[in-house]
Amino acid sequence: MCSLPRADDYHSFEREIDKWRVRRKDSKERKSYDEVFDQQNLMRVYKLFTDGTIDRLDFPISTGKEGNVFRATNTKGEFLAVKIYRTSTSTFRDMAKYVHGDPRFGGAQYNKRKLILAWAHKEYWNLQLLYQAGVRVPKPVARHQNIIVMEYIGDEVEPARELRDVLLDDPEAVSKKILAYIKLAYRKAKLVHSDISEFNVLMLGQEPVIIDVGQAVMLAHPYAEEWLERDVRNVARYFRKYKIDIDVAKELKEIRKA
Ligand SMILES: Nc1ncnc2c1ncn2[C@@H]1O[C@H](COP(=O)(O)OP(=O)(O)O)[C@@H](O)[C@H]1O
Ligand SMILES: [Mg+2]
Known part of the structure; x- marks a missing residue:
């Protein structure tokens, strides 16, 4: 269960996201923002604001089949990458074969919602294992439900x-x-x-x-x-x-x- 944010704070956060959407409403990516920023995801992103993981979402870097990647900034002014999995995705079937058969997931069969959470969990877990092993991957920073926060790969001007x-x-x-x-x-x-x-x-x-x-x-x-x-x-x-x-x-x- 998500704990409910204070109504005032949450509404101002929602207004921020709305302003941001309107600014970009002509772009063909508008539909996928609406998909990724459903009420549940808004709440989850909000949690990352309130717990201090991120201070602002700057702009979308990529709109993929399963989710979107955004550049964000933390309170220290450092850039981060935030990958948000859509809670409904058309590639559910493809995802299943990578989760089933992985001993970490105990061979459990998942429904769609659970599979997406398992997927984000798996991605974060893999990122940690690879990072610890010395593979050059983005450094994992945080995970909350279907949202992964990691090192931003890029420079001041643009993503890599x-x-x-x-x-x-x-x-x-x-x-x-x-x-x-x-x-x-x-x-x-x-x-x-x-x-x-x-x-x-x-x-x-x-x-x-x-x-x-x-x-x-x-x-x-x-x-x-x-x-x-x-x-x-x-x-x-x-x-x-x-x-x-x-x-x-x-x-x-x-x-x-x-
Ligand atoms: N940590 C990151 N820093 C900068 N850009 C990133 C980062 N992670 C992903 N991206 C950008 O977002 C795109 C999509 O990310 P990716 O993880 O490959 O998701 P998918 O292919 O499943 O949509 C990448 O090709 C890259 O351009
Ligand atoms: Mg990719």
Whole structure:
């Protein structure tokens, strides 16, 4: 149960969000703001304001299938990224196969609402495991229900670009770093990302940062090995455009070696 905020505070918060929506009402993204800022999510974001995690939501960075990512600022003036999962999503079926089969979720079958909470929980948990293992991911800051707060990857001017939008100075070095992170995730965090692609690697300058870890699974997951191979193949496929030849079998052997 959410505890109810004081009515005055809550109404002024709602007015802030409304002003912000109106400012952006011409944009095609308006519909998804309305979806993501349903009453329940407003309450949950409000909790993050009142507990001091964030001081303001600045602007949306991305509107995805399952949720939106916003830049936020805390009271110290530091930037944060806030990922809010929509409480209703059309990709529910795809999500299920990454949660079922993960021993952390005890093989339980979830209804849609619970699955989305489990998903956000899993993403935050994965972020913590990967961060502790030394994989370059956004540092986890907080999670409240379906909302994840993490380190903002970007600079004063703009969020970091996805790998696909950046022309690399030294593509070989970047490909090696990504493969090293896959290996570290596998060997130290015991996780397979399962969706490594040029969309889920951000470039902070020339440094790759791995994001979108909700679907990462533990090695005990029945598809973990298959998805590891898919991740390595994806890296090899992408770097072919830079004429870099990655030996997938060799890399896999290296990652898995005892
Ligand atoms: N921590 C972050 N800092 C800056 N931008 C981010 C951060 N996390 C996500 N983004 C931006 O939001 C986009 C979508 O985030 P992602 O986690 O990949 O969600 P999804 O692909 O499920 O919508 C990313 O491609 C990136 O541009
Ligand atoms: Mg993504």
